[in-house]
Amino acid sequence: MQDSDQLKWALLIATLAMLIMAFFVxxxxxxxxxxxFEEEKRINDIEKEHSRLLLDTALNSEETERRRIAQDLHDDIGTMLSLTKLSLNQLAKIxxxxxxxxxxxxxxxxxLVEETILHVRRITRELVPTTLERFGLAEAIDEFIHKLEDGNNLKITFxxxxxxxxxxxxxxxxxxxRIMQELVNNAIKHSNCSKINISLETNSKYISLRVTDNGIGFDHDLIKESSLAGLGLLGIQSRLSIVDGTVEFSKSENNGSNALAQIPVVPVIDSKPEPLHPFRRERVNL
Incomplete structure (x- = not known):
């Protein structure tokens, strides 16, 4: 009887020991x-941040190149055209x-010279939107759509x-x-639309840009999965990824295209805007 009790206790202790070992395992x-998982997440975060920095650097380089081209147009081509115009005026008098x-x-x-000067002005302002720096996003969009409407059978509301x-x-x-420019240009080129509506709204969390048209529309998911995805749509997503923004594409109420881009609102510590204009001084007024 005593041996049986000892065996039971031994089995119980062994079972408990195995359970404890299994628990620790x-x-x-x-x-x-x-x-x-934490290490993989940390590596993924590092890779995402690295990709974001690469995109940010690429986009900054693109804007820097835009400024350089705009400055060359303004200082070199603009000066030559102004001198050519002056010479022609003097020659006409002679x-x-x-x-x-x-x-x-x-x-x-x-x-022809006067028209070329106007084209240089337009290209320079499109390369570097000076109105954006001076007066803000709403004024810059308003100026952009008024230029598009001139001479076109296109109605754009804002x-x-x-x-x-x-x-x-x-x-x-x-x-x-830049996203607004791309969406509007895509609507004009590909949707065969006659009306485009742009809305800009903000709340405590997001600033939202919506662009809709009454064109033929398109299936964004189908284009994204196929080889038809253009650099424009990829550029929009790349730009938004830098500022933690998102974009959604859908069909509008009139079967056209609807694009909604949202960016989280971040309080601006320094109210003085960074310079976008490439010209430190203007030597010649075109």
Whole structure:
């Protein structure tokens, strides 16, 4: 009887020991899995941050190149065109009334130079949106759509509340402006639309840009999965990833396209905007 009791106690102790060992083994496996997950998450975070920094550097380089080209256009090409215009005006005075044919040729040359100057101005302002720096996002968008409407059978509306739209950081404003440009240009080129609506709204959490049109629309998921995905849509997503923003594409109420980009609102510590304009001084006024 005593041997039987001892055997039972031995079995009980052995069972408890095995349970304790199993418990510690499970704890060790769980701890190892947790550490492995944390390490993988840390590596993924590092990779994401590295990719974000690479994108940020690439986009900053793109904007720097835009500024350089704009400055070259303004300082070099603009100066040469202004001098050419001045020379033609002086030549026209010297020639005088020599004949109708000569006057037509001179007038055509002056018109071409004047038109080229206007094109250089337009390209320079598109490369570096000076209105964005000086007056803010709403004014820059308003100026952009008024230029598009001139000479086109296209109706563009823009809704916003200036009072509820404080200045954002230069990076956020430039990101939204470039995205707006891309979405509007895509609508004009590919949707066969006659109306485009742009809205800019903000609340305590997000600043939202919505662009809709009455065109033929498109299936964004299908384009994204196929080889048709263009650099424009990829560029929009890349720009938004830098500022933790998102974009959603869908069909609008009139079967056109609807794009909604949202960026978290970050309080601006320094209210003075960073300079976007490439010109430290203006030597020649085109």
């Amino acid at each position: 499970i704890l060790f496996v769980m701890y190892y899995q947790k550490k492995k 020639i005088g009334n020599t004949g109708e044919k000569e006057e037509q040729i001179m007038g055509r040359a002056q018109s 809704q916003h509340s200036t009072e509820e739209l404080p200045r954002q950081s230069p990076k956020v404003e430039l990101t939204l402006y």
